[in-house]
Amino acid sequence: MSAALRFLALGALLFAGRLWWDAFTPPLSPRDRGPRGEGQGEGIDVLSTAAAALDLAAADPVVARRLRRNSNFLAADAAALGLTDSDLVVRRRLATRLRLAIESAARAAEPSEVELHAYLTAQAARFAVPPRVRLRQVYLSRARRGAALAADARRLRARLVDGAAVAGDALPVSAVLPLMTAAELEGLLGAPLAAAAFAAPLGAWSEPVASRYGLHLLRVAERRPAETPPLASVRAAVREALLAARADAAVAAALDELRAAR
């Protein structure tokens, strides 16, 4: 038997098993149905009720089938008995369909340049480039200096403070680090060093700072605060965020409206 046939046979076996299971799964009795709203998130009741009113139940074959299976009646009879209100799967599905429809409609209109600018201004913190530092480091290897590490670091720092040119130990990380965010510094040399770099005064050699490789002496050459980038640099991100916000707002508004109408 070819591999593809065996694969298909396995699938057919699972399919038959599922049909058998379905056939012997008894329909829900009214007392099996939990109280309305139990264990369900906010909004699903309102959205599913509204979706049912829009006749989305009749258009969705999964819902129709679920209703038939649960009630052993036709879907219309099931709806008349109020199962669209009490079957959790039906209600989740209807709510999801209506939610997607609302979101899709809200995302249909392309934001204008003015709207993008306004959104960037309003959400400046979200799109800001985080604070950055530029620094020089002198490294002392724990492996090479062993017990003398701390004393060597103090001695080298004193020489640096005096203005001497001091070369540290070799490390395949640049001694001159360009503008970097805290996250970038942390990835390169660890969180304690990143924190120390952002706390260090400008232009002065720091106390020794530990990394997993040894000790580092830092001198911050430049510190830049968080910056709001120009729209041209973040246009796609702003557009996507604005469309997502519109979709969320549309769903929230629909929920409010539907709740008010109940």
Next chain:
Amino acid sequence: MHALAVVLVLCAAASAAAAEPDREPCARRDPLRNAYFGDLHVHTALSLDASTQGTRAMPADAYRFARGESLGVQPDDASGRPTRRLQLGRPLDFAAVTDHAELFGELSICQSPDLPGYNALPCIIYRHWPRLAFFIANSQVSNSPAPKRFAFCGPDGAVCRDASRTPWRVVREAAEAAYDRTSACRFTSFVGYEWTGAPDSNNLHRNVIFASDAVPRLPLSYVDEPQLDRFLARLKRECRDERPGCDVLTIPHNSNLSDGLMFRPVEADGQPLSRATAALRHDWEPLIEIMQHKGDSECRLGPESSDERCGFEKLPFQNFMASYLPWTAVPAPEASFARWALKTGLAERQRLGVNPFQYGFIASTDTHIAAAGAVRPDTFIGHGGAGLPPDAVATGLPDDIEFSPGGLAVLWAEENSRPALFAAMRRREAYGTSGPRLQVRFFGGWSYPGDLCAQPDFVARGYAGGVPMGGELHVAPTAPPGAPAFAVWALRDAAGEPAAPLERVQIVKGWLENGAAREQVFDVAGGDTGATVDAATCTPTGRGFDDLCTVWRDPAFDPAQPAFYYARVLQNPTCRWSAYACNARGVDCRRPERVPAALADCCDTRYPTVIQERAWTSPIWYVPEEPS
């Protein structure tokens, strides 16, 4: 060449690579290159197999997660909200969403009541019995030697191809929105997809990564072009030849599931590989994914190799089919592994003058829950549904025991931008890790001094005196004579948890000797540390190394023998993800009667509780000819 001159050359190269007109220049730029960590293999709800496992996260969610935001993970609660959340402790530098392109249109149709085909039988099955839909779709499309579209796609498939425009647009827009074009250059996204061919269930999958947002109108999938070399040729035509600004490469993965098919040096008709086809593979496939969620593909411990470190994250089956039909499972053959491919590539180069398998290495996750870069073992929540229905809550382990969190791709680039990272992939200046963010430099040259590791300009001298990982060394100069030298410097993960120091650096050599492929593994730095870990508590004991550096010369170098060399860096032993998960669930395998059936895998002795995380650098090739 003097180090300064090389730096100037690198500066020029960096400027060329960074030529991207519509963005701010990156403030963090280094001609000697930085290591950027990312994930080039990420699936979202646009992939049928992710969708049928309950994944609802879209490409935009995957990129937000990669950048450090929180991600909701299935199963969902009654109101459709995810019951689990996940967040990276350290954001990634880059990522590519690589959804399976084969069923883009079909999936879109099956989810859209307003599209014709919504009520077709495959769509009904998809909506009612998603796991069955997974098997049917794989049988008809990805796992078939002759894939074909479902009938509802129309006689020429146009209906589904047309419907695939929407998901393809979603992929491109998400990548565009995630790409940091500010001067901070914090994150790079790549437009991509997966070509998902596995004839007779033997994996030939490739991730397709585009250099920019100039991409073909539609993704070229396995169902559109099922023959690999025709696929590569057509991809070249539709991208580079017909689309201005378009460039692309493809990255094979899971050769461990190919049952030896991935690296067969033959044409579709079984004839030996032609030079043209070999050149196609060489040009378009510079990298291979050596490790991911579904196992390690480096090498096999077997008759051909006594390399004990090959016994790492090996799957107990040879292809996809055998994973579902365990009585058909056998160990994967040697030809399923990258080391075999590298050796075969040497022979093919001798025969054809071009190496079809000149692969550099990366690793990635292959997550199917959009959790790009989620490789931390102690918080691993699985990269799929662990075989469960979409709404089921796992009572056992969060993933199949044989799988793993996967790894990361690392690229040495001047800056974090698309041109710079793509250029790094092209020149194979890349490596893979099994998760920890180890930093590894690896250079090959003829005249590195023995004290190079003590030099503060190690990196500049490394570039100046030879080639970095991924490069080629050609015939030895007459002076100085002797073997090539390889300079390797590995740093332990600077910040990752669980923390572990390094144990050793190895160099793996493969070569041709009288036409026969040989291999040998050398311990070149570090060694046995005596460190261990208590698997019951995952508490490590013993010491290791914060960094390891050495300059090593091949003691058995023969200038007439083509060879490759790559570095493998091993951490001290740490707990495997499954040990963390089993411990957290209170499993005590000494009391088997108390182990719940759902957690029986915790005590399956085929799977280790302790592993050695690692990094694999791209090889450096020695070619006993003048460069062409």
